[in-house]
Amino acid sequence: MLDNLFNLVKQSAGDAIVNNPAIPNEKNEEVIAEASNSITGGLQGLLSQGGLKDVLKMFGGQDGGVENSNVTRQISGGFVQNLMDKFGLDNQSAGNVANSVVPNVLSSLVQKTNDSNDKSFDIQSLFNNLSGGKTAGINLQGLLSKVKGGALDLDGDGDTDMQDLLSVFNKGGNSGGGLMDKVKGLFGS
Structure with missing residues (x-):
């Protein structure tokens, strides 16, 4: 499941990471991995800190869409900080990367979990992985x-x-x- 998330990030990396002059080419894979870790860690953090409501609202199409959701804002903020700390990007460059990658990946994730024909993600398995099994037994x-x-x-x-x-x-x-x-x-x- 988390490999599929990494692949979603890789698909969204295009101009934001791979073709970005602020990110050296030899760091592209590391930044893609950091984006995946930031998204996974952000979702895990939200679930462990009582944010199930916000995450469900994002996956349910409420909360003003993925781009405007509290979930996206929180994950993007964490990713920006990680880009600045780990890769030396300035705030504006890090923000541009995060504002491009995080909403695109989360939108794809929401779309895939809501598509009954797409078996790459399902909401139950995703939440079980992210919550360490705490959502097992909840429909x-x-x-x-x-x-x-x-x-x-x-x-x-x-x-x-x-x-x-x-x-x-x-x-x-x-x-x-x-x-x-x-x-x-x-x-x-």
């Missing part, structure tokens, strides 16, 4: 379908929040424990 495809359909705005406030997601697991009187605790753990609550 992420079902949650994603509800996010896309707007069915998770159960409190009528115009957004999908933790209470909306948790209410899915409370149906039938489950007041906590097991799966409920797992979901709360993903949200950092």
Whole structure:
């Protein structure tokens, strides 16, 4: 799964990395690997720090699209810092690379996970890999379908929040424990 992510980064590297005069040609593969690590690490960090809602909203097409999502902004910021620290790029050059690569890769990732005919990525396997298995037992495809359909705005406030997601697991009187605790753990609550 993570090899497929590296290949997505490589496909998006074109002008932003490979044909970029700010990045020496002998560093292209390292920068591509850093982009892949930044995206993977950024998604892992978000999931481990309670950002499941933001990640699901991005994959569900909410949050203003991939380019404007909180997820993209956070991952891009981390990638910019890594480019400056590890490769000596100035802030503007690093920002140009990140602003080209990260949204393109995340858009492709979202498109591939939402395409039932594309078996290179599926949302459940991706999240299980990124969360170290903590999302096993959570029907992420079902949650994603509800996010896309707007069915998770159960409190009528115009957004999908933790209470909306948790209410899915409370149906039938489950007041906590097991799966409920797992979901709360993903949200950092």
